[in-house]
Amino acid sequence: MSIETSKEGADLERFPVPDPGIEEHVERWTDADKAAGDRVYRQVVLMLGAVPVLAIAFVVLYFTIPRNSSVTILGLHWDATTFLLGLTGGLATLLIGLACIHWAKTIMGDEEVAEDRHAAASSAADREVFAAEFAKGAEQSALGRRKLIGGALGGALGLIAVPAVVLFADMGPWPTAETRKRTIERTIWAEGVPLVNDVTKQPLKASDLEIGQLVNAQPGTLWDHHGADFQIEKAKAAIIIVRMDPSRIKIPESRKDWQVGGILCYSKICTHVGCPISLWEQQTHHLLCPCHQSTFDLGNSGLVVFGPAARALPQLPITVDANGYLIARSDFTVPVGPSYFERDSTRDFKEGDR
Template identity: 50%
Template sequence: MTDSHDNTPAVPSHGNHTPAVLEEPIPNPGLPAHQWRPTDVDERAEKRAERQVAAMFGLSMVCALLFVVAYFTLEIGDNFDTFMGLGASTVALGTTLGLALLLIGIGIIQWARKLMGDHEIVEMRHAAASSQEDRDATLEALALGGEESGIGRRPLVRNTLIGSVALLGLPAVVLLRDLGPAPGDKLASTIWEKGMRVVRDVVGTPIKASELEIGDLVNAAPEALFPTEENGYPEIEGVPLQVEKAKGAIIVVKMEPGDITPGEGRENWTVNGIICYSKICTHVGCPISLYERTTHHVLCPCHQSTFDLADSAKVVFGPAHRPLPQLPLAVDDEGYLIAQSDFTEPIGASYWEREKQ
């Protein structure tokens, strides 16, 4: 008589052959007795675990709210340091967001371990190992190859091979120099100087303050990059010219004078609502000029750093850490915009030595 509860799979018959029983690859060792969790047998433990998981999610919500509070209450670029040279805004935002994510993860793990269904399952799979014949043949081939190479009895060859491979790391280190020289103090000054006119980029024509209208943004450059007999500046060519163009690039914006909040000591750096900043983003040095006239925000297209030109070009969004350097402006006897001096701080992207300048 056939046992109706026999679960052993059988291979279908072919022709007149008797069906063969499909044997398991290894004997079934069976499963140990199920170990019940405390939350499975104790209602109080279950409720306690439920409260713990809910507390984790609740604390995550609190951290998310604290993130929003920190975002609106802490200013970017606070001068005081709180941890490893990082400002209060950076530490607060990173800590609250990190804890919010961490608590969600811990809560889900606890939920899965203590409250979700808990039972064992068995899933059959084919053998993962090769046959013993294949493994023996592979080991034999490897041994034969090692013997024929002579690496075991030729230590000089072996050791020099190891040394040559190890020293391959040195060229990689040396090639890192091709990333470019350290800036040193090269960004601490530009070609701008007192009395130098502000001219339009590319064409080199000077800009009269009376020509600009509210909402205008002009890409400009120092007059020294466009030498003529009249202005008397020396000719610059080649790489030095490109370097000075990159360092001296500026944007000139005109807005309502009442919209400008001058920084400390910068009350006379503007001319009737005309204000000037470096065109080089302080994140990684991309050129910026995407201007939104109603908010006075300018956007860097590379990584979306946003600066408020009405408030000393402070960072309002994105990865940039410093405001755009401001060029102090004045007008000459003919009404043309001129620089009062060079930038009073290094221009360009952030770098390690910048704090010392």
């Protein structure tokens, strides 16, 4: 068997179907008709030019539409912010895609090529070919003759990022000292606010609490709030009330008037990552967090005795009214909940503080 015959057999095995070759080229309508090509050119520029307008409209709508407004379309009620921001942002993104497809199909070079599949690794010669083909593609893109498309595409891609950047504002307010003071560093507890059972909403009388008892409670003013505001205030103001034998607990001089006959009140929110706490050990006066086992000694100003929490549990100053019902003396003196970088920890209670 000759070498030539062997090669033919190998090629037949590798390529069992004859190569049909490249079909006869049919001139594209935009190439045959210059006026049609110019029309497509204007359409692409128009679509890309509309993107910056829509991006700016997105930003304007974001800051001007009231958050509780709505629109009615075909009898259906839509949130105005969601609808209009989705319309402008989505249409801007769609126009970029449509413009690029229209550009590629009707203006870019229209030439059919075929090449054999090659190895994944590129040789130096292949890279040179790639560079040449890239230059050829750049020439075929017609940007040299129709430069406005390049500028419009660059402007569209640049400004389409503006709505995404603006949406970062929805991650929350900038944590300035004033913002923190008005939000996460305050609760609705205040002087005279009654302590009520968080289930029955009934005021709690000091004389009704027994030694060893723990009660989950909320401020009596909580139900004056509604919707998201209700949930936010509830999450921050949640408390636990415990009664212990005054002779078996440590009450620092600075907190003598924060308790009533061994009744103390603490935040229910763990200072580690904010889990609600209510696992109460009566004999040791320890309160355990179920998430990461941080343990606080409620018989010693809520100090951490075990676990990852780094701060004592905030204590709420309480007293009683003329009828013997428990009321708050003030808000918490330190922010409740987990720590954060901007938080001032110099006021936190520590072992040895008076």
